Amino acid sequence: MAERQRQAGPKVEWYTHGTTPVTFCDLCQLVLCGGTPRENTARTVVRDGRRYIFCSAPCQWIFESEPERYAAHESVVGRILAGKAPANLLELLRQYFGLQQDVWGKDAARGEYPWLARSEATAHVGAVLGGEPGGKPPC
Amino acid sequence: MLVPLHGFVQGDTVGLLVLVHDTDTIAQLTRVLVDAAAVRVLPAPAARVYLGGRELEPSLTVAGAGLSALERIDLVPEWPAADQPADSRTEAGG
Numbered sequence: 250m251a252e253r254q255r256q257a258g259p260k261v262e263w264y265t266h267g268t269t270p271v272t273f274c275d276l277c278q279l280v281l282c283g284g285t286p287r288e289n290t291a292r293t294v295v296r297d298g299r300r301y302i303f304c305s306a307p308c309q310w311i312f313e314s315e316p317e318r319y320a321a322h323e324s325v326v327g328r329i330l331a332g333k334a335p336a337n338l339l340e341l342l343r344q345y346f347g348l349q350q351d352v353w354g355k356d357a358a359r360g361e362y363p364w365l366a367r368s369e370a371t372a373h374v375g376a377v378l379g380g381e382p383g384g385k386p387p388c
Numbered sequence: 389m390l391v392p393l394h395g396f397v398q399g400d401t402v403g404l405l406v407l408v409h410d411t412d413t414i415a416q417l418t419r420v421l422v423d424a425a426a427v428r429v430l431p432a433p434a435a436r437v438y439l440g441g442r443e444l445e446p447s448l449t450v451a452g453a454g455l456s457a458l459e460r461i462d463l464v465p466e467w468p469a470a471d472q473p474a475d476s477r478t479e480a481g482g
Contacts, residue, residue: 269424272403281403286462
């Protein structure tokens with residue numbers, strides 16, 4: 250890790266404006282975005298010599314309810330520190346998350362997601378409740 | 389020895405993974421974190437760093453302050469009253 254930092258130098262990794270890696274919850278894997286101290290619900294827990302960070306009490310509770318399930322899990326931050334993922338945020342997005350310039354900012358599926366398909370039954374309920382078939386039910 | 393830390397800057401939208409040496413001072417850690425967040429948070433002339441709600445002395449080293457790998461630290465920028473950005477708020481760490 251020290252060698253990687255030395256090779257990267259300032260302005261390349263870690264210290265460059267906008268490219269410093271962001272941190273992730275060790276349970277839900279979402280970016281920690283609590284921001285200011287008073288409203289920041291992030292908390293750390295040490296278990297079996299390893300320090301975990303969670304975005305909130307619920308994520309900590311889920312983890313502590315079944316810690317053995319997550320014991321072998323390697324977090325994004327863990328991978329960065331182990332040299333298995335780039336520390337440069339832009340490279341992390343490109344490589345680790347597979348975001349390439351020809352697809353980012355675009356909807357690669359053109360909105361055709363299976364989970365968006367409205368079933369016939371749902372459309373029927375909408376019609377019965379007074380909405381247009383397939384339309385949004387009144388509420 | 390390098391120490392990775394989860395750093396949160398008041399006014400920022402994300403936590404940042406910063407690397408410091410255990411021999412670095414809290415003042416140097418402050419500069420690293422302020423620089424890393426500078427693209428989103430206007431750098432303040434001074435800042436306070438907190439560990440678990442406890443303010444860390446700027447002259448302490450990272451090791452001396454008891455910071456170990458992947459701990460959470462909070463940074464609260466401090467502005468002179470006359471220069472305070474409109475969207476900044478005063479709050480204690482913790």
